[in-house]
Every structure is written in structure tokens, then in C-alpha cells.
Amino acid sequence: MALAIDLGGTDLKSAVVHPSGRILHQQRLSSGSKEGKEKILERILGAIALERDWAVQKAYSIRGVGLGIPGIVSFPGGIVHRSPHFPAWRDYPLRAVLKKRLKIPFVLDNDANMAALGEGWRGAGRGRRNYVLLTLGTGIGGGIVMDGKIHHGDSGFAGELGHLVIEKNGRPCNCGGRGCLEMYASATGIQHELLQSRVLRSSTPEDLYQLATTGDKTAQLIYEKFGQALGAGIASIVNALDIELILLGGGLARAWKMFIGPVRQAIKSHTYAETSKRIHLKQALLANRAGLIGAAKAILGLDHK
């Protein structure tokens, strides 16, 4: 069995995962994101202890712990350079700290990378060696898988696909830059459009979906812009990497039918025909379990089907 941790801004999810990929037991605790770094650590260690106790009761042996952490995490060094949800973690040597406290093997990685591993193992990327996962939420997370392995890059910071520059003098982003993909093709982007729209100013992204399904033109136009931006970003990924399978996850991917047409159109217009005709867009399948299942996969390794 593998023990999995998926740390989010609100929830700290933990699970015991069978080598088949099935979640045998899981819990959801508060992640306490505004607390000091020691307290967050204690919460993580507490969640691990709870899962371990459960496994011991069942007489399951645990091979290790996979941990998915949001933010800029070095790999393999495991330093959390920054994490928007956990401001107390600034160049925090989480791997070294965990090494002292955990007596079993563990793997630490960015949460989007773990989700990408999960989708490749038991989700929409099953059986594929090369694919990219984009998670569309408040921002955009990314995981690039090539030859069956997460592409980490020189320091572990690869896959920051929310910060592809799609409008060089565009909207300011939290990263300090301008025109990042996640300023357009995320809940933040939708919120921006809602505020710009006189009609829909007081709406939420949830209202927007309802409105669009009932045929509201303004709502549909917002999804169209969202899709055009997302398609431009995917075109950049594909032109650079020639990876044919693109998985879209995160809460906003549920509005699939509202934006996927404009996404396809934008990819087509921004790539050569040889490339665009090969692109396969798929909705991620594991929803909010992707991170846990991928974290388990990081432990269970490639020898398990």
C-alpha cells in the first residue's frame, strides 16, 4: 500500500491507496494555510499518522508516503520556495524537515505533477507515455509527462503552464509578469470578464455556467474568450513539445462543452495542420482524487499496473 497526501489551500487530503490504484481509506482535514510553518507540518504529520494507524489495524504494510504540495517546489531537493496558500513557507526545506520526522520512504512533488501522474496511471492519460495535464481552477496548474515520467527540468520548476505568456503586454499576473495564460483561462480570468461586463457584474463563475447553458450570449462570449486564450496556450505547448494528448482538469473543466469549441479553433489557427490534426483534448477523469492517486503512484513506482 502507499500513503498519499494532497495538500491544498483549504483541505489536507490523505489516503491509503492499494497497488491497483483504488483508494482504500481517505480523510479530509483543514490544511490551516494561514498558520505558521511548524503547525502546517504537524497537520501533515498528523494526517500521515492517522492513515498509518488505519493501515496497521488492517495489517497492511505501507511502502512509503507520496506528498503533493502546491507551489514552487524544487526537485529532487524538496525546498518549497513559495506557495501562495502557505505564505509561511518561503524557501522552506520541507524535504529535509520531513526526512527527520518520517521513518519511511517518501516522495515530495508539486501537486499538479502528482495529479498528472495520477491521470496517467488511472485516469484520462492511462497507457500514454507523453501527455500534458492542465488544471483549470483559480489559477492554472500544469504537469508535463514525457516517456512516462514527470518532466521536472533543471531545478524542478517545470510545468508552470499557467505562466505561459500569451499576451506580452497583457493583464498583470500575481507572478509579477503580464499576460500569463492563467490571467485569462482560469476562474480569475472569468472573474475579470464578469467585472468588465455590465450585465453580469454581480455573477459568480457558477452563475455564468447556468447562464451560458440557457443560451445567454454574454455568458457564452465569456467562455469563448476563455477558450481562445486556453487554445493559444495549448498551441504554444504543442508547438514547443509536440505532445498530442492534452488533459484538462480542475473545477472549470466541467464547463467543457462551453469552451472546447473555441479551444479547438484557437489551436487550429495557431499551429500547422500537421500538428493540429493530431491533437487530442480530453477531460481529466479523477477529479479531486488525481493528486492522491498520483502521490501513491510516485511511491508504488512503474512496476505496478
Added chain:
Amino acid sequence: MALAIDLGGTDLKSAVVHPSGRILHQQRLSSGSKEGKEKILERILGAIALERDWAVQKAYSIRGVGLGIPGIVSFPGGIVHRSPHFPAWRDYPLRAVLKKRLKIPFVLDNDANMAALGEGWRGAGRGRRNYVLLTLGTGIGGGIVMDGKIHHGDSGFAGELGHLVIEKNGRPCNCGGRGCLEMYASATGIQHELLQSRVLRSSTPEDLYQLATTGDKTAQLIYEKFGQALGAGIASIVNALDIELILLGGGLARAWKMFIGPVRQAIKSHTYAETSKRIHLKQALLANRAGLIGAAKAILGLDHK
């Protein structure tokens, strides 16, 4: 020894290359780009025969031929889907055709990929496992090297870095898209700015460099815009792949000191500090020999230092 072919829009270069990377003999013929596909093929085969004759005279044995071809070339299939300089090649099965005619091993790849291999072997990427080469000319060519190998992607079309979308509704590009990097950070981009500028309308890119060195503000501003666009494109590459070494080659890279400040500034503003401080920009070293040396490297393999 390896035999190398570098096909360009104007010149067909060929060489005999020593396992040390030294070019022992080379020739430059016209590439005859406007001719039919059979004639272009005969020119290539003719160049190979000439180099082979030279090698035979010297009693050198040839291990194979590396060929760098401009355009969208599938890998390993070797179909030239399109090549702007060779309009007669449309879904042309060059690999299969060469296989019938050449009696020795050969490797066929995109010319920018070959140049990237060359720079990694004997140029600015020497000893590095991960780097990206951007060649700044009329357009922008790209080669991505990871773990010492060219990244080809699913069909061989990877590395089309001139078509990173940096302005989603920007200038129309020859690829059919809009806002591609090569519409801004290339000779084409400079030409566009020259035409926009009332003062410099009749200038050439060469004049521009002279003007900028003498302190002309309009000329310097054009390089600044060029650098900002290039920096935005490099930021996208780095955010996606976390590759720290970026090599800039091609004729325009010679204007290095005119644009490199704005490039650095743009990378800094479009990436996290953890990433931007690690980026290393270097001028490519092999000039127009990179393609030949890389084509030889593709034959001589990794066992030769």
C-alpha cells in the same frame, strides 16, 4: 568520419567531419530551392558524392550521412510535410527516397535540431545535457535538448519555438496563426518595425544595427521591442520546461548587445525569481557551421567526445 549535409534556402552545404568535430573538407553549392523535388534530391545526392570522393581519395572511411533539412520534418519517419524554401516538398517521403538511393546509414532531421546538436557538442552548449537553441533569422528556428538528446515529440514536430504565441490577437504569421514569437523577434519583426517607423522606413536590418551603435534612439527602441518579445518567448519556454541554458544563434544574434538587456528584463518580469536568476543566456558559437557539425554528431553518436 561523418558526412554532413545542411540544406538551406540559398545554400546547400556539405562537409566531411572528423570524430573530433573538426570539419576536414566542405563545399557550398546552390540549393536550387525553386526547382522540382527530383532536382533538389539530385543536388543533395551530388553533394554527398563529391564529399565521398574526397574522403575516398584521403582513404577515410565514412560512417554515414547526417542531413539537416529546413521545415516540418517528421521523425523518425522523415517525411517533409512542408518546407517554406522548398515548396515542391509537400508530404514528401524524403527518408524513403534517400533509403533507396544511399547505400550508407543516414540520419535525417530538421536543420534547427541539427544546429542544436552541433552547439551542444562543439559550441556554446558543450557539456550540457539540457538546453534550448533559438536561431534568430528571417524566422526563428528552435531545438530543445533534454538529457543530451533532441526532443522530437510524438511526431518529430517539436521545437517550433518561433510559433510560441506571445500575443494572442497579434500580427498574422505565415503559419496561419497570430502573434507568433517570430513575427516580433526575427528579421521579419524588425522589418515590420522599420516600415512602421517614419524615419527608418527605407533602412535594412543591417543599417539598423549601425544606427543603434551610433546611439540612434529610434533604432535602439526597435531592438528594445525585439528583446522584450524574445524575452517573453524565452519566459514561456522556461516556465514550461525549466531549462536554464538558452543559446541564441542565427544572424541576428550578432546584435547581442543591442537586445540582450531587454531580453533579460522581460524574462525577469515574466518568471518567478527562483527561475529567472538561474537562466543563462549565451550566444551560439558555431555560426553557420552548427548545422553541419550537428549533422555529423547525429552520425558519430554519443560515444565520441
